[in-house]
Amino acid sequence: MSDTPVNAKQRRTFLGIILGAIGAVIAGAFSWPLFRFLSPIDKGGEAEQVRVDRQQIKVGDAHFFSYQGRPAVLLQPQAGEFVALSAVCTHLGCIVKWVDDSQEFLCPCHAGRFSTAGQVLGGPPPKPLTTYSVTIDGNDILIG
Amino acid sequence: MNLQKEAMDWLDRRLGVRELLHSNLGGYLLPRNTNIWYTLGAVLMAMFGLQFLTGILLLVYYVPDTEKAFASVTMIMNEVPYGWLLRYLHVVGSNLIMVFLLLHMLSVLFMGSYKRPRELTWLSGFIILNLGFVFCLTGYLLPWSQLSFWATTVATDASGAIPFIGDYLIEFLRGGPSVGEATLGRFFALHVMGLPMAFLGLVGFHLFCVRRIGVSSPPFGEHYRPTELTQSFHHEEHPGGVPFHPNYTIKELSMVFFALAALVAITFYAPWMFIPLDALEPADPFSTPEHIKPEWYFLWAYQTLKIFPSELLGLASQGAAMGFLAMLPFLDRSPERRPSKRPIFVTLYLLGILLVVGLSIWGHYS
Known part of the structure; x- marks a missing residue:
């Protein structure tokens, strides 16, 4: 030192x-x-599955709901056939609208069009809407 | 190529930063015998900075709605990761700020630094102290607990003692006949926007005054002589003093760290000191808890209101005391600052402290 x-x-x-x-x-x-x-806080409250009453979905009609925190839509294109899709447009994330007359989805932001199966019919969306699995459980429909 | 030097040269050619830094840091000389009381301004700046930061973060989750405010604070405490830490830092920090503000004021009083030509520095500082009280009062309501609700009810009710306009003033402060949604709305707006803006402006002016007039010499030691007062503006120089940077900044930084250590120690080991049991229950406008008391820094005022035969007299005495303090540099015009040569002032100073402490203890146990 x-x-x-x-x-x-x-x-x-x-x-x-x-x-x-x-x-x-x-x-x-x-x-x-x-x-x-x-x-983001993981509250653990987002259900893996969502149960919807079958009576709420008429043939040719669409029912919007929230699935795992994101907008989704359930529709019955033909009697007994149910399809669940993400309602978020794959272009820029706007929420698609159901057009009853033409039986297709239209994105109000940039006119992207999707079929009842979620396939792109026209406009700028680069890929189809995400589909979710659907199970019929008595009078309910289980999504996810 | 030295990138730092290049950047400095670039700035210097445009803004003259070297001269600016020199005149405010290394070339800015302070008295050699400054003591730790001179660092309280820096400690307060650091504490206020932390309040701004934790306050903004709490705003991410807080909901200013009477139906949701308590639940949102509970969520911050129990569900948001480290929410308890940020809220405790904010609550404990606000109390420590009041401690440091009062110590700052007491040290300025003792050393006579409020005297001419520093009247405006004192006045702006005194208003900042009062803004601190209002900050605490408005922030106290936001968690919408039993304590918040009833403390605000009692505090706003006191203004009813003012003749003629008292009843209207209560309603004006509350935004209605009783504390409710409107009160929360206006207190929230004041706490997060109105007061911070006023505060920033006042602190800016206060610092401007300090820098423009110059730091006062501590009135101690055999070499100290009272400053001769001049009719024109005079910046107090300290030839042969120590540079602001690094000598004084290191001293300030050390004290800031001591203050932060105290803040963290209380936050981790004794946060309940400032969060009594009534703060853990949501507000119930139909059930007043027993023995509701204001925070420690309002206890002297609370007890004053109780000991006078009428609330008006109590309020008038508080107003007179605060008015006297605010106007002190205009009343006490002698240039003498040495405590040993101001026996009457020092006696009154000590009696004043004893009175406020005594009233506060009385208020706490009454």
Whole structure:
């Protein structure tokens, strides 16, 4: 160990480095809680399956509902045939509308068109609507 | 090529930053004997910065609706990851800010730094202290707990003692005959927008005054002489003093870290100091909890209202005391700042502190 006395400037520089290091550690330690605080909360309440009363879906009609936090649609194109699709347009994420007259989906944002099976009929959408599995359970329809 | 130097040169050619930095950091000299009381301004700035940050983060989940506010705060505490940490930091931070504001004011009073030519610095600081009280009062209601609801009811009710306009003033403050949705709306708007904007403007003016007039010398030591007052503007220089940076900034930073350590220690080990049991129940306008008391920094005012035979007298005495403090630099015009040469002032100062502390303890146990 050197016996050279430490002058005020050296002490101040040392203190500055220590304070800077503590500050960096504090900032680092608090960045994780901050990130977790702002991250989406997994409430665990989003059901894997959604049950819809069969009576709500008329033939040729569409029923919009929420599936795992996103808009979805259930329709009955022909008697006894049920189709569940994501209602989010694959172009820019707008929600598609059901057009009763032409029995197809129309995206109001950029006129994308989809069939009852979710296939692209026209417009800018690059891919079909996502389909969900449908199971008939007595008087209910299970989606997902 | 030194990128840092190039960037500095570029800025310097356009904004003259080197001269600006030198005149405000290394070339800005402060008295050699400044003490830790001089760092309270920086501590307060850091604490206020943290309040802004935690406040904005709490806004992400808080819902200002009487039906949902308590549930949203409960969700922040129990469901949002680290929500409890941010809320406790905000609550404990607000209380520590009141402690530091009061200490800042007391140190300025003791050292006579409020005197001419620093009247405007004092006045803006005193208004900031009062803004701090209003910040706390408005923020207190937001969780919509039993404590929030009834503390606000009692606090707003006190204004009813003012003759002629009292009843109208209560309704005006509450936005209706009793504390409700309208009160929450206006207190929320004030707390998150109105007060912060006023606060930023006032702090800006306060710092401008401090920088423009110059830091006052501590009135201690055999070399101290009262500043000679001049009729024209005079910036107080400290030839042979220490540079603001790094000498003073390091000292300030050390004190800021001590304050943050106190904040974190209370937040982790004793946050219940500032969150009593009544704060854990949702507001019920039909059931007043027993022994409802204001926060510790309002206890002196609460007790004053109780000991006077009429509320009006109590309010008038509080108004007189606050008015006297606000106007102090215009009343106390002697240039002498040394406490040893101001025995009457120091006696009154100590008696004043004892009175406020005594009233607060009395209010707490009454």
